Amino acid sequence: MYHDFNYQATLASSLRAQWQLDDVLRADQSLDFARNFMPESLSRTAAVSSLNPFEQRILNQISAHQYLAIFGVVEEFILPFLLDHARPYLLGDDWRVRAILNFASEEAKHIHLFKRFHEAFVRGFPVECQMIGPSEAIGAEVLRHDPLAVGLVILMIEWMTQQHYLGSIRDDGDIDPLFKSLMKHHWMEEAQHAKLDTLIVDALAEGRSEQQIDKAIDEFFEIGGFLDEGLRQQAHFNLDALEKVIGRKVEDRAAMIEQQHQAARWTYIGSGMVHERFQATLESLSPRAAERMAEAAPMFA
Ligand SMILES: [Fe+2]
Numbered sequence: 001m002y003h004d005f006n007y008q009a010t011l012a013s014s015l016r017a018q019w020q021l022d023d024v025l026r027a028d029q030s031l032d033f034a035r036n037f038m039p040e041s042l043s044r045t046a047a048v049s050s051l052n053p054f055e056q057r058i059l060n061q062i063s064a065h066q067y068l069a070i071f072g073v074v075e076e077f078i079l080p081f082l083l084d085h086a087r088p089y090l091l092g093d094d095w096r097v098r099a100i101l102n103f104a105s106e107e108a109k110h111i112h113l114f115k116r117f118h119e120a121f122v123r124g125f126p127v128e129c130q131m132i133g134p135s136e137a138i139g140a141e142v143l144r145h146d147p148l149a150v151g152l153v154i155l156m157i158e159w160m161t162q163q164h165y166l167g168s169i170r171d172d173g174d175i176d177p178l179f180k181s182l183m184k185h186h187w188m189e190e191a192q193h194a195k196l197d198t199l200i201v202d203a204l205a206e207g208r209s210e211q212q213i214d215k216a217i218d219e220f221f222e223i224g225g226f227l228d229e230g231l232r233q234q235a236h237f238n239l240d241a242l243e244k245v246i247g248r249k250v251e252d253r254a255a256m257i258e259q260q261h262q263a264a265r266w267t268y269i270g271s272g273m274v275h276e277r278f279q280a281t282l283e284s285l286s287p288r289a290a291e292r293m294a295e296a297a298p299m300f301a
């Protein structure tokens, strides 16, 4: 076995790590719009040389708006996936059921947390930022795929939040401490989810032939391609919002969209794809699956 995760121990550590919304952001708290919100390793907004520092900061904050909205969308399809997976086990192993239901309940709390940050963002930001969606339609498209493919997408997302947290503490730029706290608290619970999702993926892959695994990886890439298209669309919306705030059209719009789209690819796909724990799970499914992922990863770097 390439891991020693189990439901009972993970439930116990989940319960120890749990926090309340107010520990991260109170409903009446304000974000500090004089600071960046996203680590540069994710937003890559300081790298946009045609913008002045003020404009880079605005784009950084828009990229944080994207973060809140995308995690809102993602959490919304994780929830039904978990409930569907728990249902067949209701009469069986109660550690598994308790652990998965607790996992689901934490994701429901994360939806609240991202909404609360989103409301604080909207209160302090001068223009409305448009978002891809609606989230129900995105969720329905993801969930129509093979549960093993969906489970792998979710596993990738759980592990990537570790990269996000590490990025936020390594960043020496002045990120709003509330955003640092968001990344930290999210990862504290996601670290437990990643273990549970590893067990879920193991269960979904059990008894599958090499060929069936390969088929699930095809579907994983289908979901990845679909999400990536959403990220491209979102990059357009982000530039629209930037132009509204700074009151001028940017000259190198196409190049800027490409650069920001690539930053989003790394944030929401690539940083999970290359996570060694995610790679280890793929390796255990089939060496071919790990190989295919490694081949695709540079596109999302
Ligand atoms: Fe979450």
Ligand SMILES: [Fe+2]
Residues within 6 Å of the ligand: 107, 158, 189, 190, 193, 194
């Ligand atoms: Fe999670």
